Structure formats: structure tokens, C-alpha cells
Amino acid sequence: MSATSASPTTRATARATRVAVLGGGPGGYEAALVAAQLGADVTVVERDGLGGATVLTDVVPSKTLIATAELMATVGGASELGVRFPGGSTPDSEPAGAVTVDLARVNGRVKALAAAQSADVRARLEKEGVRILSGRGALDGPHAVVVTDGEDAGARVEADVVLLSTGSSPRTLPDARPDGERILTWKQVYDIQEMPEHLIVVGSGVTGAEFANAYDALGAHVTLVSSRDRVLPGEDADAAEVLEGVFRRRGMDVMSRSRAQKVERHGDTVVVTLADGRTVEGSHCIVAVGAVPNTGGIGLEEAGVWTSESGHIDTDKVSRTSARGVYAAGDCTGVFPLASVAAMQGRIAMWHALGDTVAPLKLRSVASTVFTSPEIATVGWTQAQIDSGEAQGEIVKLPLSTNARAKMLGIHDGFVKLFCRSGSGTVIGGVVVAPRASELIFPVTLAVEKRLNVDDVAHAFTVYPSLSGSVAEAARQLHVLGE
């Protein structure tokens, strides 16, 4: 049962409950919406803007920038499909020079879209009767939040239930201080007016890979500095290999096993010094080496809220912290740094706190995507877990090169991989590497969530021709393996 089916009794209980939410990202605002729906008296304290970093600086801006990059990648492959560009170099070659990107305009669109989305979140909260306080907040014990600076400085909110959802910030290196002009965090890139001539991206995790891919497609020369053997060390190895191959083929310099130690600015250039003494010179550098939780200076210890060594707030599966009545959701908990998970943790917290029926957080069917070209989408158990014996299962991998629709669309890279339990054939996970893999992963997610059998998936109709036909084909092949 969800909040929509809250019983009159639940609403009556909640009506007397005062809820304070610290941080207005998806962890916070989704919780506020549930609490308001259940009849609680809700206040959100937010220092930067509703929607949080998710809307203002992280997910929404990066995916909006990537939308333009994606279009450029499509344009790049258009001549193969018979498209000719006036002013393009030669009829058969790339449309080099014919299509370029106005970065100032792209960034203007990014910021406008983020601001509009933030305004939508605020309007929705106000419509539901949520009180919004602007400024930095902190706990004053487990049952009060105070606003320490900003527009509503001095305000104090007494609460029966507090939700902490303060998010995280980019990790910086001691010798690579961002200056907001040439040495940048991922939050600062939208102020660049001219396309970087040579962008160095330090860090080849999801954020680093997404920005390297985007700027490469937008027309910058990109060097990706990775301390590991390959890009995306946390992702499916086959998927990462495909992406690294695509990066190199497109002309990106991928430097593996290269740990950046220092980033310095010299006028209009930046110099990245590696641990082995080599240097790389470029025009701009994005430092994407992880995030740290925003949990300092908000009164956690005094309120009895325990944190881990990394500073993340300890929570259980219904988002409770060590302090009675205090819950936490999102990146400040370090459970799974995704907007979708933050939102679910926030909702679960309120369902639990306000007495609605609630199921503990389940991470097994969380789908995630690396928004590169091609995209990499994953859900469920991984091949690494199956290979190591942690999970027991069968694997089928189908290259998209054999899919009729992929051929028509000029898609050369990518695959569908499906995992099922040996014997029962229950779908336990999968990987899709393809354009719009973020959409194609959904049938696999549904199968994992609902514990469908490979035959259930195989027997459903898919459109011919379609990329999703490869998902059904993989399921059919697993039936043969399972026999």
C-alpha cells in the first residue's frame, strides 16, 4: 500500500505530527509531499533552491547538456545513413565543420531549464501546503531544526519527526583547487562560455565518463585521466570495454593507470601532473573524483545521530537513524547515490514515521544508467557477482550488431546481457549497452522486480524490428541454457 491509500486513521494520526525536512532535493521534497498527503504539518528548510543539487547542478543540468551531446553524436553518424550536410567536408565523410555547438546557448538552456524545474518543485510543495524556509539549517537536538543563516535566519521549527536529506558535494583534491574558470567541479561547468579547446577530465567513474563523452561529442578535444585499468571501474566490464573502445575510436585520449596528483593553472592553460611525474596540458580541467556527504556542522552528534567514518549518516531499511524520530535519505546516507533511491528513502521514511504501511528499501531492482553514447544501463545482480560465485546464475550476451533495427539505425556498438538463476530461470539482472539503454532496461527491471522467469519474458511480444527484440531473444536463449 502506498501513501495514496492511507487510511482515515493514518491521516488523523499524521495530522497531529509536525515534520521538519532539512534539504529540498528529491530525498527531501518527495518525503515532504508524502508527509503532506498524509496530513502532517510539514516544513522544508533549503539553503540553495528547491529540487536540490539534483535539479540545480547535478542530474538535470548534466542530462540537459548531454541531450545536445547526444544530438551531435547522432549528427556525427548521419552521413552513413545517407545524409549530406551543406558545407560538410566531403559527401562521404563526417559533417565536420558543418554543424557546431554554441556552448553559451547550450549552457543558457541548461540553466533556464534547471531554474524552471526548481520553480515547479517549489510550486508543487506550496500547493500541497508545505512551508518552505530559505537558508542553512541545523538540528538543535533531535526535535528541532534552526535556520542559521539566509533569508529566514533565526527561524526555529519544533518537530516530532525530522528528515535529514542534505545531499553531498564534489570531493576536491588538496592540490587541485577549483577556480570556477579553468579548473572546475561538475557544478561549475555551466558557466563556460566558449567550447574548451582541450578539456582534461580527471576521474573515469560515472560522472567523469559522462562529461568526457559529452564534451567530446560537443566538439572539444578530451583527455580522460583514469587511475584505474579501464574507464568505469564500478560497471560491467564488457560494457566499460565497449565504451572505452568507442571513446578511443572517436579520438579521445584515454590515459589508464594514470593517477592525477596536481592540477595547476597557468594563465589560459591548465597542467595536470600525474603521480609518475608525467604532465598533461589543456585549456580546462574537470575534477570528478567522487563526492563527500553534507553532514558537517548540522548538529548530528549533539542530536545523537551516528555517522560512518566517511561521514555518511547510518540508516536502517526504513530510513531511521540512531536518534529516535530522526530519519535520513539520499546522498547524505551513502546508500546508493541516485536521485531515484533518495526519493524512495524519503518516501519510506514518511510512510514509516506517519504510520502508513511500508516495505523496507530494496536495492536489488534499482536500475541505473551511465548517460554516454552508447548509454550503459544495469539492474540487479552483476556478472562480477555471478563469476565470483556470490550469485548463482546463467548469462547470455547478445551483440546488437545482429539486431535488424540496430543495423537500420547504424548502431555498431552495444549488447544486451541477461542473467537468470540456473534451474528456475528467474531473471536476476541485466545490462543493456545501446542508445537509449535507459529506456530499454525497463523490461529487465520489471522482470527482476516481479521475479519473472526467462520464459515469461520470452513469450511476450516485442515489436519487429526493435532493439527490445534482443531482450526477448536473450531470454529465449537462456531457456535453452536452463534445460
Ligand SMILES: Cc1cc2nc3c(=O)[nH]c(=O)nc-3n(C[C@H](O)[C@H](O)[C@H](O)COP(=O)(O)OP(=O)(O)OC[C@H]3O[C@@H](n4cnc5c(N)ncnc54)[C@H](O)[C@@H]3O)c2cc1C
Ligand atoms: C553530475 C551528476 C549527475 C548525476 N546524474 C544522475 C542521474 O542521471 N540519475 C540519478 O538518479 N542520479 C544522478 N546523480 C546522483 C544524484 O544527483 C544524487 O543521488 C541526488 O542528487 C541525491 O539527492 P539528495 O536529495 O540526497 O540530495 P540533493 O539533491 O543534493 O539535495 C540536497 C539539498 O540539501 C540542501 N542542503 C544541504 N545542507 C543544508 C543545510 N545545512 N541546510 C539547508 N539545506 C541544506 C542542499 O542545498 C541541496 O539542495 C548525479 C550526480 C551527479 C554529481
